[in-house]
Amino acid sequence: FRHGQDAASAQSGTNGIGEYAKELRAVLAPMPANDTMIPAWFKNVDASLSVLRIPEEMQGALILPFLSDAMRTSVIGQSVNGTLSYGELKEKVLKEFKMTPAEYRRRFLDIKKEAGESWGQLAARLEMMFRYYLSSREVNSFEHLQALLIADRLKQLMPPDIRSFVTQGEMKGWLQAKELAELAANFEESTSHRVSNYQNAMAKEMRHIHRANNLPLDRMLCYACGEPGHFQRDCSSRRGMDPRNKVFRIAAKKVDTGANTFKARRSDGLEGNSTRWGNTRVRV
DSSP, X not given: OHHHHHHHHHHHHHHHHHHHHHHHHHHOOOOOSSGGGHHHHHHHHHHHHHHTTOOHHHHHHHHGGGSOHHHHHHHHHHSSSSOOOHHHHHHHHXXXXXXXXXXXXXXXXXXXXXXXXXXXXXXXXXXXXHHHHHHHTTOOSHHHHHHHHHHHHHHHHSOHHXXXXXXXXXXXXXOOHHHHHHHHHHHHHHHHHHHHHHHHHHHHHXXXXXXXXXXXXXXOBOXXXXXXXXXXXXXXXXXXXOXXXXXXXXOSOOSOTTSSEEEEEOTTSOEEEEEESSSSEEXX
């Protein structure tokens, strides 16, 4: 008798799923390809499940065929035993599309009236996206809503670098205005300390350069040529050979063919004795 009861119950459950699936197909469209419409589609799913009074344990299996092939494969692959509740299915789909709280808020603020869309439809879309945002932030009271709006506005007023820093602290949940303000103040203090250190180092370097530029000539020493009166940065040896050691072309005839001494005219017009170092060039 007990075995007969179980068989009848199983048969009734099978028939029930089939009937529910048929009713769902009559009122629910497949999941849209446009990810911006996914939250609105899930709103229709919620309403359909409620109106048809589909038992909670059947909802996940009934909604699964409405997903796209790729999404259905992904969701099934993430399940433990191949079955998911509707809540788990919905969460995984939204996560797959990276529908984070920040993304819900961005989409809410970016909503624009579509061509052919009525003002009533636009209002419904705004309401739906705002509700999804509040749900993702787990806002369930007026006090929470007030705190969230103030925190969002505070972050909006922050410079990009500070806003980026404080949002890193919201990995596990959103922070209230007081916590955000403390993080922002800490960031500014740390940044100003680094800037101050840099400015002090630069000022010290400039003072050193100023003192060096105002040293008496007899205290200046060049590390390139070893001569006093200038620094290495001003040394002519860095731009070429010392003019005193230039090599000049011979401009006079040889006086004594048996010697290596010539009367040479330098390129600057002066004359001097030069010693042969080669066939055509001498050092004066």
